[in-house]
Amino acid sequence: MDSATLLARITDYASRPNPYPLYAELREAGPVVQQADGSYLIGTYHHIAALLHDPRMSADPRTRGEVTHKPPFLRLDDPEHHRLRTLAMRPFGPPHSPGRVDGMRGEIDRITKELLEPFEAGRQIDIVDDFAYPLPVTVICRLLGVPREDEPLFRAWSDAIVAAADVRPDDDSTEPDKAGDQARMEMGGYLLNLAEQRRGKPGDDLLSAFVNEPDQALRLTQEELAETAVLLLIAGHETTVNLITNGVLTLLRQPEQLDLLRREPGLMPRAVEELLRYEPPVHMRERIPHADLDVAGTVIPQGTSVILVLASGSRDPRRFHEPDRFDPTRPDNQHLGFGSGIHLCYGAPLARLEAQAALGALLPHLGTARLVQDPPPYRQNAMLRGPRHLSVQL
Amino acid sequence: MPGDLKDGRIVIVGASLAGLRAAETLREEGFTGSLTVVGDEPHAPYDRPPLSKQVLLGQATADTTELPMRRDTEAEWRLGVRATGVDLLAKQVLLADGESLPYDRLLIATGTRARPWPNPEEGALDGVFTLRTREDGAGLAERLAARPERVLVIGAGFTGSEIASACRELGLQVTVAERGPAPLVGALGGTLSKLAAVMQRNHGVDLRTGVTVTALNGNGAFTGADLSDGSRVEADVCVVALGAVRNVEWLADSGLAAGPRGIACDAGCRAFNMYGIVTDDVFVAGDVSRFPHPLFGYQMLSLEHWGNAVEQAEVAAHNMVSPGPLQRPHLAVPVFWSTQFGLNIKSVGVPTYSDHVVIAQGSLEARRLAMVYGYQGRVTAAVTVDMAKVLDYYRHLIETAAPFPPPPGAQDRAIAADITIPSAVPDPSVLSHGPTVALTGHLPDRRLTVV
Numbered sequence: 001m002d003s004a005t006l007l008a009r010i011t012d013y014a015s016r017p018n019p020y021p022l023y024a025e026l027r028e029a030g031p032v033v034q035q036a037d038g039s040y041l042i043g044t045y046h047h048i049a050a051l052l053h054d055p056r057m058s059a060d061p062r063t064r065g066e067v068t069h070k071p072p073f074l075r076l077d078d079p080e081h082h083r084l085r086t087l088a089m090r091p092f093g094p095p096h097s098p099g100r101v102d103g104m105r106g107e108i109d110r111i112t113k114e115l116l117e118p119f120e121a122g123r124q125i126d127i128v129d130d131f132a133y134p135l136p137v138t139v140i141c142r143l144l145g146v147p148r149e150d151e152p153l154f155r156a157w158s159d160a161i162v163a164a165a166d167v168r169p170d171d172d173s174t175e176p177d178k179a180g181d182q183a184r185m186e187m188g189g190y191l192l193n194l195a196e197q198r199r200g201k202p203g204d205d206l207l208s209a210f211v212n213e214p215d216q217a218l219r220l221t222q223e224e225l226a227e228t229a230v231l232l233l234i235a236g237h238e239t240t241v242n243l244i245t246n247g248v249l250t251l252l253r254q255p256e257q258l259d260l261l262r263r264e265p266g267l268m269p270r271a272v273e274e275l276l277r278y279e280p281p282v283h284m285r286e287r288i289p290h291a292d293l294d295v296a297g298t299v300i301p302q303g304t305s306v307i308l309v310l311a312s313g314s315r316d317p318r319r320f321h322e323p324d325r326f327d328p329t330r331p332d333n334q335h336l337g338f339g340s341g342i343h344l345c346y347g348a349p350l351a352r353l354e355a356q357a358a359l360g361a362l363l364p365h366l367g368t369a370r371l372v373q374d375p376p377p378y379r380q381n382a383m384l385r386g387p388r389h390l391s392v393q394l
Numbered sequence: 395m396p397g398d399l400k401d402g403r404i405v406i407v408g409a410s411l412a413g414l415r416a417a418e419t420l421r422e423e424g425f426t427g428s429l430t431v432v433g434d435e436p437h438a439p440y441d442r443p444p445l446s447k448q449v450l451l452g453q454a455t456a457d458t459t460e461l462p463m464r465r466d467t468e469a470e471w472r473l474g475v476r477a478t479g480v481d482l483l484a485k486q487v488l489l490a491d492g493e494s495l496p497y498d499r500l501l502i503a504t505g506t507r508a509r510p511w512p513n514p515e516e517g518a519l520d521g522v523f524t525l526r527t528r529e530d531g532a533g534l535a536e537r538l539a540a541r542p543e544r545v546l547v548i549g550a551g552f553t554g555s556e557i558a559s560a561c562r563e564l565g566l567q568v569t570v571a572e573r574g575p576a577p578l579v580g581a582l583g584g585t586l587s588k589l590a591a592v593m594q595r596n597h598g599v600d601l602r603t604g605v606t607v608t609a610l611n612g613n614g615a616f617t618g619a620d621l622s623d624g625s626r627v628e629a630d631v632c633v634v635a636l637g638a639v640r641n642v643e644w645l646a647d648s649g650l651a652a653g654p655r656g657i658a659c660d661a662g663c664r665a666f667n668m669y670g671i672v673t674d675d676v677f678v679a680g681d682v683s684r685f686p687h688p689l690f691g692y693q694m695l696s697l698e699h700w701g702n703a704v705e706q707a708e709v710a711a712h713n714m715v716s717p718g719p720l721q722r723p724h725l726a727v728p729v730f731w732s733t734q735f736g737l738n739i740k741s742v743g744v745p746t747y748s749d750h751v752v753i754a755q756g757s758l759e760a761r762r763l764a765m766v767y768g769y770q771g772r773v774t775a776a777v778t779v780d781m782a783k784v785l786d787y788y789r790h791l792i793e794t795a796a797p798f799p800p801p802p803g804a805q806d807r808a809i810a811a812d813i814t815i816p817s818a819v820p821d822p823s824v825l826s827h828g829p830t831v832a833l834t835g836h837l838p839d840r841r842l843t844v845v
Contacts, residue, residue, distance in 0.1 A: 049786075053786040055764075055803075056802075078756075079806045290804070291802050291803025340786075
């Protein structure tokens, strides 16, 4: 097959259950594979890692000439990216809030336990709707300070925004972009309103911390606050759901690994790292060079879209021994599941904690469980890839 | 016989980071023979970087920095006993308690100790400290917690600067005396040393450069010091931070190539003897070693860095149990870090192996930058200030001998990113502090001067 159609084939919904053979084809054709629409695909570990650290690679869509609003820090370059990410980190992680994520452990365990109450042997459940989705949503709502009962409201916005942000060939994206922009505006307004309600009456949530920051120099503008809050709410619940669901799917497909984890629950942190490598929630990221860039002998022109296929890099046999094997005991597992470089996942510590707690608590229920449908139905999104439902007979 | 290499008797002298990591790696690599680790300190291996940071700030106590064991080393730990010599012919390590330990292969990882104040009587005054061991850290932390009027730090290398930073964070008055023109200049060169000086002064350090301390005063207890410019500093605590001395004296009669700059070894961590002939059964790792590096003109490097101790120990251990063709070279690019005055400083490569520098990203004004070092038109090092995540990119440039200055297009690119300036690395002999990356052959721009 023509390697210039790889992006079209990868993003084709029919590939969603198993894109990995296409990633293998990409690595064979690579390291730098130009697509019919002019963009470039890169799927080899070492080249992806190098480009994730390369300061000449921009995350900002405006670098390829797109006329758009100022994006959230996920898609900004330094120094602005650094300024906003640092401000957003102040109430969430070190150095200013080192105990924040760890302090949520008890609450995560409690939510997990509650969700697992109806999980009785013999019942059929949907891992996504009954467990993997409600857990991170409840956690991120609690963390940000968003009422849990508003979930139907922001779920619709989130769907539209995530659809607009997906990777597509030929950029036939006018419709989703419009819907995404509209949703972003509405969601931003909604979150600003919530933040406003906490002005002067702070709770222990991030919106309160942002809006009540006493130091003018450390305060987000209204626009920045809206963009940041939208980003955190979406990222906080669109990715962890896939990580947990992919974990259940992977373990039920590989009973011997499930048995191993049931015997040695202490392996769970490593199993989650292996999941992030083997079935990651985020499959691709886009970057755009600020200057003509020579990558392994191919000159990528300034302003061209470059798709880094992280999930392919994490399956690169030049980096990982037997990459297509799920091995919770794998040593030296420096996967690309959270990206790398300056945009390394902001919420990684929370995602790890949630996935470890969720899968750990679920293990006792999976002893005789089986998949009702394999492969399960997938969500449309190719970049944030995961099952829409995962029916399991307990 | 390759099979035999996994068996036999291995002795490791030195029970700190390098010794521990080597012991773990030996077992990981399938060594099933007897393993003995000798250490002159009475403690299990512990971590030293926190001693000049968290321990002084009271965030951790000195007895809690024990290094985690990554696996059971199944070793006999001979702690609290000093090795006094080695008999290469009889293949025995001699211990201070009179015992001798026979070995088939030996790893030397005895590290360094703090350079003491040259006048022993003055150095013995109550309130005068060096900082290297757990006891040093505990003693100094206790004294700082008692809130002395003023602390005098002699030497503005990394350790001295970190101690001064901790003092300011504790709200203590501190004077830093440095013989060179600025703090950290021996490790980072002229431009960043000026930033370091500004940071110290902005944080309220009484920084005196271009001076030496000529006498420590006190009658039993330290009360102050005389400086070479005729001034006096009244203080009740003094920390001598004059760099490190390599623990090689015990090898003086061994016939190994051991001297003040360390024990010379090849890229595979095998020690040289005094005739420059490589040994087959004596290996070296960590701060006490000096080894050739192809990226830096095959100069003998000696590195006082945490990361090097780990990586070199792992290579040495692998080579101790692997036949020649399967042995690996120690080629890791040097990396180190320091936190002081609210800044995170990280370095990759060898900044002293340079003739010019350029600020590639960020700026001095923002206190956030990436400084790239070049030698004869290629990139040889980079130092970041609060910008550590870009360091991998510059390491790649060093490893591939990329042209200096680095190519255009970097985000947050400095206005002056094309303007290179001399790196201004001084001759180490004019400083109070050690460079921590020592080129033990020649400085590149002074090819004829042995340093």
